[in-house]
Amino acid sequence: MAERGESSEAVMLKKTEEEKLRKGKMIVGDESKAGYEEEGKKVKLVTSDGVTMEVEISIVKEMEIIQTFIGATDTDDSFIFPISNVSSHILNQIIELVKGEYDQELAKKLSHDELKEILVAANYLNMKTLFHFIATAIANVIQNKSVEFVRDFFGIVNDFTEEEEAELRKTNAWAFEGVDED
Amino acid sequence: MADLISSIPDDILLYILSSLPTKQVVATSVLSKRWNPLWRSVPSFDFSICYENREEACDHFHSVYSFLRSRDRDQPLLRFRLNYFINCFNPTVHYSYRAIRDTESMIKTRIEDALLSGCPNLEDLEVKCILINAELKFSRFSTLGNAKFFPLEIVKNVKVLSTDLFRQQDWIYEFQNLVQLKLDYLYIQNNWVEFLETLRHCPMLQTLAIGCVGKISFGSSGRGHEEGMLPDPQSVPACISSHLQTCSLGCYRGSMDEFLFARYIMQNAKYLRTMKIKIYSYNGEKPDMIRELSSCKKSSDTFKLSFDN
Numbered sequence: 001m002a003e004r005g006e007s008s009e010a011v012m013l014k015k016t017e018e019e020k021l022r023k024g025k026m027i028v029g030d031e032s033k034a035g036y037e038e039e040g041k042k043v044k045l046v047t048s049d050g051v052t053m054e055v056e057i058s059i060v061k062e063m064e065i066i067q068t069f070i071g072a073t074d075t076d077d078s079f080i081f082p083i084s085n086v087s088s089h090i091l092n093q094i095i096e097l098v099k100g101e102y103d104q105e106l107a108k109k110l111s112h113d114e115l116k117e118i119l120v121a122a123n124y125l126n127m128k129t130l131f132h133f134i135a136t137a138i139a140n141v142i143q144n145k146s147v148e149f150v151r152d153f154f155g156i157v158n159d160f161t162e163e164e165e166a167e168l169r170k171t172n173a174w175a176f177e178g179v180d181e182d
Numbered sequence: 183m184a185d186l187i188s189s190i191p192d193d194i195l196l197y198i199l200s201s202l203p204t205k206q207v208v209a210t211s212v213l214s215k216r217w218n219p220l221w222r223s224v225p226s227f228d229f230s231i232c233y234e235n236r237e238e239a240c241d242h243f244h245s246v247y248s249f250l251r252s253r254d255r256d257q258p259l260l261r262f263r264l265n266y267f268i269n270c271f272n273p274t275v276h277y278s279y280r281a282i283r284d285t286e287s288m289i290k291t292r293i294e295d296a297l298l299s300g301c302p303n304l305e306d307l308e309v310k311c312i313l314i315n316a317e318l319k320f321s322r323f324s325t326l327g328n329a330k331f332f333p334l335e336i337v338k339n340v341k342v343l344s345t346d347l348f349r350q351q352d353w354i355y356e357f358q359n360l361v362q363l364k365l366d367y368l369y370i371q372n373n374w375v376e377f378l379e380t381l382r383h384c385p386m387l388q389t390l391a392i393g394c395v396g397k398i399s400f401g402s403s404g405r406g407h408e409e410g411m412l413p414d415p416q417s418v419p420a421c422i423s424s425h426l427q428t429c430s431l432g433c434y435r436g437s438m439d440e441f442l443f444a445r446y447i448m449q450n451a452k453y454l455r456t457m458k459i460k461i462y463s464y465n466g467e468k469p470d471m472i473r474e475l476s477s478c479k480k481s482s483d484t485f486k487l488s489f490d491n
Contacts, residue, residue, distance in 0.1 A: 123194060135194075139201040147212055156214045168212045174245040175208035 044080045051088035052080070059098050064126035086121045093118060094130060102129060107137035112153055115141065147176070192220060200226040200261060204249055222254040226261035263344075353380040360384040361425075366393040374439040378419055378446070387421035394433035395440050418450045426451040430458035436471045445478045452481050460490040 042054040043066070060066055066081050083091070093114060100106045110118070115138050122131040142150050151158060160168070169176055199207050199220065207221045207228075229246055338355040344364040363384065370377060374395075381387065429447050434440055448457060459475060461468050472489055480487075 119194070120190065123190070135198045136201060139198050142206075143202060144206060147209055150210065151213055154213075156217065158213070159215050160212065165212050168218070172208050172211065172248070174241065174248075175205050175211075 045091065046080060046082045047086055047088040047091050048084050049087050049089075053088060053091060055091070055095065059095055062098060062127045062129060064128070065124070083125065085124045087117070090114070090117045090121050094121060094127075097130065097133065102133045104133075104137060104140070107134070107140075110137070112141070116154075188216075192223075195220060196224055199224045202228070203230065204228045205245070208249060222252060223257045224253075225258055226263075227259055228261065228263040353383055355383065357384040359386060361386055362389040363387055364389075364391040364393075368392050368395050370395060370439055374443045374446075377443070378422075381419045381421055385420045386425055388425050389428040390426060391428075391430045392432065395431070395437070395443070422447065422451050425453065427453055428456045428458075429454065430456075430460070432460040433462045434459050434471070435462050436467060436474075441474065444475060448475075448478050448480050448485075448487070450481055451485075454482055454485040457485060457487045458490060459487070 041057045043057055043060045044052055045055050045060075045066075046052050066083075069081065086094075093110065097106055097118075107115070115134060118130070119134045119138060121127075122134055142153055145153075150156070158165070195217075199210065204224075204227055207224050207226075211218050211221050227249075229242075229249075338357050339359050340357070341359050342362040343357070343360055344362075345366070368377065381390075426447070429451070431440065431444055434444075444457070444459060447454070461471055463471065475489075476487065
């Protein structure tokens with residue numbers, strides 16, 4: 001150290017400065033790393049039924065729609081984000097699924113309506129992992145089920161006449177053989 | 183709720199439909215007028231073809247053919263699954279091997295057409311042809327040297343690949359995106375080291391599942407034959423040293439090839455989380471095999487070695 005003409009104090013000072021700089025960079029420059037600094041922090045979300053819920057930042061980070069918004073502004077405790085398409089009940093379900101690391105066993109406990117509402121919410125919030133998870137869960141529910149079951153599941157109104165439907169079934173008859181009992 | 187679903191854009195419905203068997207996807211054409219055209223754009227092909235006789239084979243073939251002809255060819259295929267099963271053990275049915283082979287070759291041509299025409303972005307590929315009949319199996323083997331069952335070059339961008347037939351000499355292309363590889367049968371020609379060489383073509387591989395390891399030359403895969411030439415420890419394939427997280431070996435009978443391969447993975451895969459070995463033992467050697475495998479040196483302390491029955 002002495003050879004290079006720097007006192008140990010000066011070196012220490014330099015180090016702290018470097019550290020500050022590095023920390024500053026982490027927060028300003030790299031969003032993904034900034035998240036770790038904010039661990040334990042919560043973001044307030046207002047649901048469609050007017051409930052304000054405090055959600056852990058680690059879960060909010062999966063909601064890309066909010067993430068882009070957070071990226072554009074300085075986050076502080078007063079930050080409130082309205083999610084007008086998602087009810088508090090569904091948001092609670094989503095939080096459980098994220099915390100449960102997307103275990104398909106959890107999806108089995110959801111009602112058909114909940115599955116569909118979570119699908120719509122995942123799309124709206126732009127949560128990619130949740131979206132894939134819930135789409136797979138829905139596919140599992142309707143797999144090998146009859147046309148009538150699928151109509152009922154999605155609430156589809158059949159706007160074909162009987163003759164039209166019979167004609168369509170005839171065209172691809174092979175696709176209607178051997179489905180599971182509903 | 184009906185309003186909710188009618189507000190869902192088509193691409194989300196297509197996403198859900200893409201993980202269903204094609205047969206059911208086609209059946210959604212009668213749900214309603216809105217759903218009617220959707221199936222043609224679903225980016226997946228997922229057929230299980232299982233037949234007991236010539237007529238059934240033709241029916242199944244016809245389904246595949248009519249699907250391929252009717253779907254929208256401008257839509258890419260992201261997922262391609264074909265499970266192909268012939269029951270040759272039914273004594274009441276008379277088989278013409280030639281008829282089966284003809285049907286197979288027709289399907290093969292259709293698959294190649296489909297792959298050539300419509301799926302530069304294929305992510306997930308599964309092709310299985312489970313042929314119970316030994317004669318047929320081996321006749322396929324001998325011809326496969328020249329004619330590949332499916333054109334690997336076309337599917338080299340897949341992320342997930344599952345197949346029952348894997349031979350080193352087909353593995354000459356770079357599978358840059360492949361993260362998951364499932365092989366029902368791995369046929370080793372000379373020794374397991376050659377298989378490691380083929381893994382160099384899949385630098386991103388994270389999951390490797392092998393159903394059964396066998397030798398092409400029969401009668402010498404038993405326990406106790408010579409150790410193959412050991413690979414250079416300096417040149418572990420990149421996927422093993424820096425990406426592989428999950429490895430499973432089925433039908434483990436404790437042959438030298440199997441043991442050396444398992445040991446090599448455990449010693450060199452630094453990021454391994456799970457190693458699953460399913461032991462197939464018929465004369466009480468299982469505890470020895472478990473002891474032998476458990477005592478191998480491990481490259482990471484964190485992975486879990488488990489044995490299935």
